[in-house]
Amino acid sequence: MKNNSFKAKYWLPFFRVTIAVFSIIHILSFSRDYALFFSGNSFIQADVMDANLRGVAINLFDIHLLLSGTTLAADYYLLSKLAIGVYVFVLFCLAVGLFTRLSTILALLLQVVLLDSIHSFKYGADYFNTILLFYAVWAPLGKHFSIDNHLNFSFRNQVESALQRLFPANIILRIMQIHICIVYGFSGIEKMTGPNWQSGESIWRAVHNDSGFIDFSFFNQFLGSSFFWALAWVTMLLEALYPIMININFTRKFWLIGTIGMHISIVLILGLFHFAAIMIIFNLVTYFFPYVKDKPSQRSISSKQTFISLSNTTL
């Protein structure tokens, strides 16, 4: 498939809506525990958390210091909740495609600030949330099925067309594809270096870590067989061969199904729902929607037939 034939009308709106909805769910999923993370009575005080940052990013504590003397400086929790509120609002704008580019930039900055404020509690899903929001900034996400399409601001249109010329959607998609291939390639190879992965012990440990949604004690009946060893090697090969197999037309769908299946298993075994969700979104955006084929419409078929019959007549 040629570069310029990627179906932008499918992958761009899917990317925009899913990354926005995911980010909203992700930040609101622990709202009942915000006080333990973002308030003055949090588990780790904001100044202590800030002490371990190397000062390369602005977090809520820095903003709190900047606002000294104002009401917001007096109440760190209020500032945090305000930042989360604005973050959710810009994500909503992104989801519906309202001021898409600006909303995406604000969403990325707020996500980095909020998560850096609790950096000790960050995990894989947060990093991939940042990664996808970063790509969302460059991709023309408001191009299809957005409110922006119905607004006719000449200045915005000019800026948008210049940005689309500077950062073509196909090139952004290619970078995302290279990125996801590096992610799985490294993950598979690094696992292969671990003796516990080579022996299957890691799968055994994972299912017994008691973090998932299902009791996997029935797996004990496979003790003494090669079950755990085989499962470990399937996981490692699925990841390590991803960069090759996902780029071959024939094997792409099998690898996508396998990879998505692996992430669903991670939800069941380790309870990492958000991590699995963002990885599935990343997979679908990069290797499913760009390759969706249009069904030939009745009109185009009939016009083709007319063309053929006309040609025959001429001949």
Add this chain to the structure above:
Amino acid sequence: MYNKIFWRLPVVILITLQLSSILIHALSSGYFTYQKYNNSHDHHPLMVYLSEIGQTKVIEIFGKISGTDCGYGFFAPNVRSNGILIVEGAGKKTTPLFQTHEAQLRFDGFVGDLINDIIPEKASSNQDSLTTKLQDRYNQLLLKNITLSTLQEQGIECDNASLTYAALNVPSIEESQLLSNAEIEVIPMRKLTFRKEINK
């Protein structure tokens, strides 16, 4: 021609920065995780150089904004043991409690990370680098914060409190085959005690 270069330059800069950041962080993270797992301090100069590049301001800031400042060796080279924090005060034993699964997950991840950084009391030696010792002091400060918050949150008032940091060790396949009743073992790794000033 100059017009074409002008329009292509920004995307070329973006591609260069993005791919450099991804590769630098993925390579150095993977390598140093592997070295740490194997307890090796003999690092390849190229990887040390790469890690230094990753710590330059430009790459660090770019990595932070683009989310590429991390490695991709999920659960590699080993699925680690989960950790548990047990807070004791006024004769009561407790652990931090959360209302949401997501908050619990974040906290468990943090506790798991401490396993990699924590220095068991007896193992601490003069060979530890200044950075390691500083990180250990910082971790102690985090644990002190958590102890105080947990006691306050659960309304436990006391003069002395302690926090036991334990690893939950899943028996291996071999152990489980030999012993049918092998269960998850709680292995205390470190106990920190705090006096009354924590309530001030």
